[in-house]
Amino acid sequence: MEKRKSMEWEQKSLTNELTQGKELAEQLMSHLHHSSPQEKKDFLISKILFSYDKALSLLTGSGDGSDGESKHIPAHESMLEPPTSFGNNSPLSGISDQDCKDKNFFKKRKTMPRWTKEVKVSPGAELDGSLDDGYSWRKYGQKDILGTNHPRGYYRCTHRGTQGCIATKQVQKSDADPTTIVLTYRGFHTCSQVSQSARVKEEFKGNQNKTLEVEKPNQFSPEMSFSFGRAGLRVKTDHLDTRENDIFPSFSFPSTPIESEDVGDHIFCATMMENNLMDNYAPVFGSPAATFESDYLTVSPCHVSSFGLVHDVQTSESGLTEIISAPTSVTNSPIGDFDFSIDDLEFRPDYFGLKC
DNA sequence: AAGATTTGACCAAG
């Protein structure tokens, strides 16, 4: 009896959330066709994401802690920080507060934002954890991990003490391929480096063409294809090049350095963490995951048809290959495309959604 | 001297 009531309630809530999401998306569409303030769009996107996420939570019954990811993550790391790029006075903070109170939304989330990146380094290259990803890190530990040949290094943001930045990363050499470094990022930067990133982004906005020309004429090609399959969204981009320090995960890709001779394929693979708010907001948190060697590019999808992301781009320096992925399958994550869109929106609103 | 790294100890989760 109790159970049935509960199920009915959940179904009703699910319907409500999905309906709300749809309505919000329609509102957003209408705003996109008009010159509405960016903040308003952000607000709508945020609400859409929350709606979808809540719907997913209901579907997966995450309230019982069955979240697949959570079992790997210590409970004391459960908090989700508000997206810094929205700011404290952003519309988002309002909704999140309300949602949190209403349904213990965040209570169910025992995870920190977490995703991995594999960086393949040319033989002979330095394989330490200090690979420059645009942020400064301080090593706070190292541990031998069972079943692996190489120790894992633990790094936290240098500004943890001064600015309370909670971002951490783990660095470990791959067993299968010692030239590959597996980077696991956790948490998003809340330090000033985020705003730094945003500033670069703004500069990029204003000088996009100039930058592109200076760096590598004709390198930026709009022909990117997003192919979504069960295995994940794939973004293929040919000859991407520009400079942009951007935010993970969606549309930030390493770019080609100016004097890059050793040109190789750059594979960027991002799968979204299912049913996780932080995934939705990952792009605006200022994650370093997609950053590399200070040269980045923010791109936008031309069309979106499924989930997951692989990005081929002309090399970053030294013919490095990066594979970025979130730990959980994206198959169950209908919000995957939102993940990709939100950052894009922040940067180039006109590309949001499935429009191109 | 201040900041970064190393490394053994500690703790929570499974």
Place this chain on the structure above:
DNA sequence: CTTGGTCAAATCTT
């Protein structure tokens, strides 16, 4: 109990 992650004192580097 085992394991991954973090702490913090000792040590090193700038």
